[in-house]
Amino acid sequence: MARIFLSHASPDKPTVRRIAEALRVAGHEPWLDEQEILVGDSIPGAVERGLQSTDYVIVxxxxxxxxxxxxxxxxxxxxxxQFSSKMTRVLPVRLEEVSPPSIIAHILYVDLYPDEETFRRGIDRLMRSIDGHAARAVTRP
Known part of the structure; x- marks a missing residue:
């Protein structure tokens, strides 16, 4: 089971909720702001705690x-x-036709658009990647 932080913009919340549900069904622990940040919490503090305790960040x-x-x-x-500790892996997913920012342009991404079939295939590929990265981490000396 992986702990996975979901980094997203508010307008994308409906799609991000679907991703979070798929992660839960697969046995992972998604960190989604609306479920983790309580009234009265410091938003930056909660986000920082979420990022510090995660195995993967889905952007x-x-x-x-x-x-x-x-x-x-x-x-x-x-x-x-990721660069300093090699413990957190960034997993980019595209929700629409955009170019990834230069800081992650070298990282393979998966598309979850333009239709339902692409979304399902993308989620399957994302889950296989999470499992594959976890398996690699276990076998490394």
Whole structure:
């Protein structure tokens, strides 16, 4: 079971909820802001705790996400953590036709658009990738 932070923009919430549900069904623990941040919590503090305790960060790429200061901050923090510790892996998913930001342009992404079939195939590929990365981590000396 992996702990997975879902970085996204608010307008993408309906699709992100579907991703979170697919992760739950597969036995993973998605971190989704609306479920994890309580009234009275410091939003930046809760996000930082979520990022620190995660195995993977799924970055949901869309025009709204690329324009979001929150998503950019989460992305840069996640990439720096990946480079420094090799413990958190960034998994980009495209929700629409956008170019990934340069900081993750070298990372293979999966598309979850333009239709339901592409979404299902993309989710399957995402789950296989999470399982594959977990298996590699176990077999490394």
């Amino acid at each position: 949901c790429l869309s025009r709204a996400a690329l324009a979001s200061g929150w998503v950019n901050s989460e992305l840069h923090g996640s990439v720096m953590k």
